[in-house]
Amino acid sequence: MDNYRALIAIVLSMAVLLIYQFLFMPPPAPVTDAPGEAERVAAERSPAAEALSPADLADPALVEEAQRPVDVASLLDPADRAREIRVKTGLYTAVISEAGGVLQSFTLNEFRETVDPGSPPKDLIRVEPDDGLPLLFSWGVEPSRAEMLHYTADRERLVVGQGQERTLTLRAQSPLGLEFIRTYTFRDGDYLIDVAVEVVNRGEVPLQGAPYLTLVNRPFVATGDPLEHFLFTGPAALVDNEVQQVKVKDLAGERAGRSFTGRVRWAGYHDSYFLTSIIPLATDQATAHFSSRRDELVTTVLASAADIIPAGGAHRYDYMVYFGPKKLTLLNELGHDLARAVNFGWFDFLARPTFYLLHFLYGLVGNYGVAIILVTIIIKAAFWPLTQKGLKSMKVMQKIQPKMTKLREKYKDDRQRQQQEMLKLYQTYKVNPLGGCLPMLLQIPVFFALYKVLLQSIELRHAPFMLWINDLSAPDRLYIGFDIPWLGGIPVLTLLMALSMFVQQKMTPISDPMQARIMLFLPVVFFFLFLNFASGLVLYWFINNVLTIAQQYMIYRQKD
Template sequence: EEAYFMTAIISEEDKKATVKGTTLPDGEVRITYITPSLNLRQHQKATESFTLYLGPRDLYILKALNKKLEKAINFGWFDIIAKPLLVTLRFFNKHLANYGLSIILLTIIIKILFWPLTHKSYQSMKEMRKLQPMMAKIREKYKGNKQEMQKQLMGLYKTYKINPMGGCLPMIVQIPVFFALFRVLPNSIELRHAPFVLWINDLSAPDRLFSFPFQIPFMAPPYGIPVLTLIMGASMFLQQKMTPTPGDPAQAKMMMLLPIVFTFLFINFPSGLVLYWLVNNVLSIAQQYRINRQVG
């Protein structure tokens, strides 16, 4: 459980020291605290003061100790995003008393912040669909010359001021948030054994309905039905059906495969992360429905 608990020895005099761990033959672990050597005269005494911490990797507790112990909580490259997300989740949970509901509320807020960008992206994909007849003619005309085909297509995009990768932008801009949550959810003691509803009793672990005694391909133990993950995959499929098809056939094929890829990918992810992506998909579907009605 080293992801949730830690041991720290801190010198009170800010001296350099090292800690050495040794595993004994009987399986016990011996911890040795080593300080710089001292030169003492006869009958002279020296006292070394230090603080020993054995407890949870709780950001607030470690900050309260004022020993720079909060540095022990590091979420890697996405630390600058992950810690504010963790603080926000704790704040929401203080009022909602449920980390699942806190994740849903956080997802809604993130979606609102990204609304202008995703709205523009969806509009761009709508415009791209209108150009498909012209794009088909260009591909047919220059099918023997790939370089000229790409040049003509890029000229068409420039003329109509369309970004050919616009359909991928909503997913790309969320990657930092996704990976930050990927680091936070399974490594924060706040989410350890945090229940949501029904069978989801630990948001830091993969969701499993029932327990099977046999192995399931691509699935890490425990083995069961990943209901939330399957619902998430279905929501991605529905979202793809509602989203205008990209003009580039290769991009369109890639987008259609994403629901399948993500479903297998998310099988072993924390259920809290699956919940975040599912809610995000549902909000995207609602947004796409609204845009489709406006455009007609």
């Protein structure tokens, strides 16, 4: 029966960890002193060098200077009419091009590309003009066939001061006699942006057409970054109260694509930590269409029903867009069901309370590593009685092991009688042969829930713990001045976790030598499985092991 229990433990452990290791865990990216491609592109495109300080944003004179309308005709070069309008708020810096009225750049002031303090701000737009740019609007013709209109903005620069709300208006005229008036409304301290488009029919006949608003995305992290494999990355939409996620590989091909029609609350693109999304404010049905042409380039088109605009008439379309972090508390405050973009999977009912507990404890201690330790202690305390019972059952099983061996020898030719006698033995000593495995079974959902929380909580991105652990969302590595092949640095915390498992196995009495060797091999297996897990998760497992060792010590020193 001990062999059976050991087999169950191994199978459960492998089932939990092997799936995640091979599906989601690539080797850590090599360490280099030179900035990566993501940093280079972001540095070239980022307007961070001109970012204003909080004091600048609060200066009425400076803000007024930035808001002053300009004489467009005097500034534009007829050979190059498209200007880049820079919008600065306390949370982000956006660049809007007059060529199409689209977003060219959107950098987040509070987040950086890497953990390096000198890294440029995080840019959520990783596409180039040849790919198409986000927030292209077309009417009556699909975006892929729409002509790129030249807009004229009413300002060449916009600064949103503290507590302010400012608008940017762009106008364009189409060859069909339609005038497009796009109005962006920006608010300080808010990632939500209002986007209103008024389509005016300047012609002499009615026109019929449907509105299309487009997003274009590539992954927010560079290809090869370990984070890109942790959780889902790609397009998603909330349609008829159901979150639809589509794998990018399923969209490959020029004619391939997926469409979802119904009550669209939002449609966009997200990964573990960031989200770009269109929120239609109309209550009518809409269609979210996702397609991908090449190199993980994803196009999201939000289309509504066709409208007829009479001659001299106009129709207005209202949207909101969100470009920002997938911070659960923030998304809950903003509404529009944006919080549904944070998906903790099957064990969401366990993950959300765990997340709020982690967030609450961080508010008390100011360190997410310490908060993870406290969460581990609380979870361990909740399972303490059950684990206590399981450990006692294992201790009794060890005590009656000689009797079990005799029964197997005595009734080796009569399996039915052997099982009957074994059952009587268990009843006599009031022991459950599977009692030691039950705590592990019940902790698997908690493990998955905490795994999702630790990987999908942007609060842990680049969050330091102590000493060499400066990013709880990244694998644990202590760099010693030169690269260790494949590893890069020493996985100190992972080694400590494996060592704690070894001590735990040594403390567990096993009479069968073969079984003992198998169990002692498990720490080696777990070391390689955990090697590329987020250090926050390894920290949880290590502390959990230490607490289990303490509990085992207390149980085994008790006299029968």
